[in-house]
Amino acid sequence: METQELFRGRLIDHIQLVVQDLAASRRFYTAVFEELExxxxxxxxxxxxxxxxxxxxxxxEAAQGHLTGRHHLAFQARDRDxxxxxxxxxxxxxxxxxxxxxERPYHPGYYAAFVLDPDGNNIEAVFHGEAQRSAAAVKITF
Structure with a gap:
């Protein structure tokens, strides 16, 4: 039996979206990422x-001819602005x-906005209130 070492520390390693119109997606994501720094x-x-x-x-080559379908992605924001x-x-x-x-009812301080990207993916920016600011300084080790 072979032992493998796995990197732990975050749930998602990467996500790929395969889109219908790459130029439209590039305009959309470039603009929103600029605002999210x-x-x-x-x-x-x-x-x-x-x-x-x-x-x-x-x-x-990575898409192998298939679109990925609809997803919900939530990006962290520093604050409400x-x-x-x-x-x-x-x-x-x-x-x-x-x-x-x-504000959303998920927990106190949950402030978010939702948009559909050009392919219909539900894209969210979220600020978790003061709890998020505090948590940013906490390092979790496994």
């Missing part, structure tokens, strides 16, 4: 990526309203 990490003719989100066209800026940028760059900025 996330840099586009790289791009090629049939893909781009930021942090651990990879977005590619259907004809990219960043959530609001995300929402405005998303709508101005091809997004569709799916729930404007505001």
């Amino acid at each position: 996330i840099d586009i990490g790289g791009e090629g003719e049939d893909y781009f990526w930021a942090d651990e989100l990879f977005v590619s066209s259907r004809d990219s 960043m959530v609001n800026a995300f929402y405005r940028a998303a709508l101005a760059h091809g997004g569709t309203d799916n729930g404007g900025p505001g």
Whole structure:
């Protein structure tokens, strides 16, 4: 029996979205990531990526000809103003309203906005209130 060492410390290693119109998605995600202070990490003719989100066209080698379908992705925001800026940028760059900025009942201080990206993915920016600010300083070890 072989023993394998796994890296632990976060649940998601990366996510890939395969989209119908890469140019429309690039405009949308570039605009919202600018407001969330996330840099586009790289791009090629049939893909781009930021942090651990990879977005590619259907004809990219990684996509193997298939769209990924609809997903819900939630991006962390530093504060309410960043959530609001995300929402405005998303709508101005091809997004569709799916729930404007505001408090949600999930827990006290949960402030979020929801938009549909050009492929219908439910994209959220969320600020968890003061609990998020406190948690940012906490390092969890496994």
